[in-house]
Amino acid sequence: xxxxxxxxxxxxxxxxxxxxxxxxxxxxxxxxxxxxxxxxxxxxxxxxxxxxxxxxxxxxxxxxxxxxxxxxxxxxxxxxxxxxxxxxxxxxxxxxxxxxxxxxxxxxxxxxxxxxxxxxxxx
Numbered sequence: 001x002x003x004x005x006x007x008x009x010x011x012x013x014x015x016x017x018x019x020x021x022x023x024x025x026x027x028x029x030x031x032x033x034x035x036x037x038x039x040x041x042x043x044x045x046x047x048x049x050x051x052x053x054x055x056x057x058x059x060x061x062x063x064x065x066x067x068x069x070x071x072x073x074x075x076x077x078x079x080x081x082x083x084x085x086x087x088x089x090x091x092x093x094x095x096x097x098x099x100x101x102x103x104x105x106x107x108x109x110x111x112x113x114x115x116x117x118x119x120x121x122x123x
Contacts, residue, residue, distance in 0.1 A: 002026055002098050002112040009094060009117030012086055016121070020081040022096030022114055029077035030054070033099050036070060036081045037107055038092035038119075045095070047105040049081060059105070063089075086121045094119050 003025040012018055022034070035050035049060045049070040058070050069082040079096055094117055097110035104110065 002028065002032065004096050004098065004112055004114035006094065006096050006114040006117040009119045011120045011122065014086060014088055014121055014123050016086050017082070017084045018086065018119060020083065020094055020096075020117060020119070022079045022081075024077040024079075024098070026077070030074040031100070032112075033101065033104050034070075034072055034079040035097045035099065035104060035110060036079075037095045037097060037110075038090075039095070039116075040092040043092075045107050047107070048094070050104055051079065083119070086119075088121045088123045090119060091121050092119060093117065 004022050006022045008020040030053055036048040037045050038048050039045040047061050051058050051070045051072050055072050067085045072079040096114045098112040099110040101109040
């Protein structure tokens with residue numbers, strides 16, 4: 001069982017940066033592939049990034065590739081999302097999630113979710 005809590009969201013101007021954190025409870029954090037998703041009002045929850053159990057591989061949505069970086073620290077049971085060159089289109093609630101699925105870009109594949117943290121990018 002895993003509980004996830006996101007933090008680090010806020011208000012930034014276009015071109016700015018934010019670093020999101022997701023802290024996990026328990027002692028099995030390293031057993032999960034971790035993902036970040038985002039959901040804007042009236043839109044579906046979309047894949048942003050994921051990272052393998054030991055951090056060996058990372059994957060990104062095309063819309064954030066080159067701007068966002070996902071990382072994890074299993075000793076701290078924490079996954080991060082560094083967001084640079086933010087655009088107004090990045091405005092959304094950002095969620096972290098945990099899965100055991102190998103192919104995990106679909107939200108339905110994730111077993112545990114955080115409550116989300118709001119990211120607002122002004123123009």
